[in-house]
Amino acid sequence: MEKHADTLRNHGIKPSLTRMLILSYLTEEGSHPTVEEIYKALIGTIPTLSKTTVYNTLHLFTQKKLARAVMLKDQETRYDLAAHPHAHFQCLECNTVYDTSAFPQLSAPEEFLKHTVEDVSILFTGLCQSCREKSSHIEQ
Ligand SMILES: [Zn+2]
Numbered sequence: 001m002e003k004h005a006d007t008l009r010n011h012g013i014k015p016s017l018t019r020m021l022i023l024s025y026l027t028e029e030g031s032h033p034t035v036e037e038i039y040k041a042l043i044g045t046i047p048t049l050s051k052t053t054v055y056n057t058l059h060l061f062t063q064k065k066l067a068r069a070v071m072l073k074d075q076e077t078r079y080d081l082a083a084h085p086h087a088h089f090q091c092l093e094c095n096t097v098y099d100t101s102a103f104p105q106l107s108a109p110e111e112f113l114k115h116t117v118e119d120v121s122i123l124f125t126g127l128c129q130s131c132r133e134k135s136s137h138i139e140q
C-alpha cells in the first residue's frame with residue numbers, strides 16, 4: 001500500500017484509502033476495469049463508496065496523468081494506468097482485451113497539427129487465439 005501512496009504523491013494526488021485501493025485495482029494486470037467493476041470490487045472493503053466517488057477518482061487520476069481512458073469496442077469507458085502506454089487487441093468474439101508491451105509509433109497527421117494532440121489510442125480487433133482454436137475445432 002505504501003508503494004501506491006508514493007505513486008499518488010508523485011502525481012500530486014493526496015493519498016486516501018479509497019484512492020489507494022482504486023489504484024491497486026488498476027494495477028492488476030489486464031483488468032481494464034469500468035467504473036461499475038471497480039465499484040463492485042471495492043464496495044465490500046469500503047462500504048461508504050459510491051459510483052460517483054469512483055468516477056471522480058478516475059477523473060482525477062486521468063487529469064493527473066496517472067490513468068488513462070481506454071477506447072475499446074464497448075459502451076463503457078475502461079481505465080488503464082498511464083505509466084506504460086500500449087496498444088490493445090480486443091477479441092470480437094469473447095471481448096477479451098490483450099495488452100502488448102510494444103507500442104507502434106504513430107505521429108499525428110499534418111491536418112491534426114493545428115490541434116493539441118495529447119494522446120493516441122491503438123486498438124486492434126479480431127479473433128483471439130483461443131476463439132480461433134475453438135472455431136477451428138468445430139470446422140474439423
Ligand atoms: Zn476470443
Ligand SMILES: [Zn+2]
Pocket residue numbers: 030032080086088098099
Ligand atoms: Zn491495457
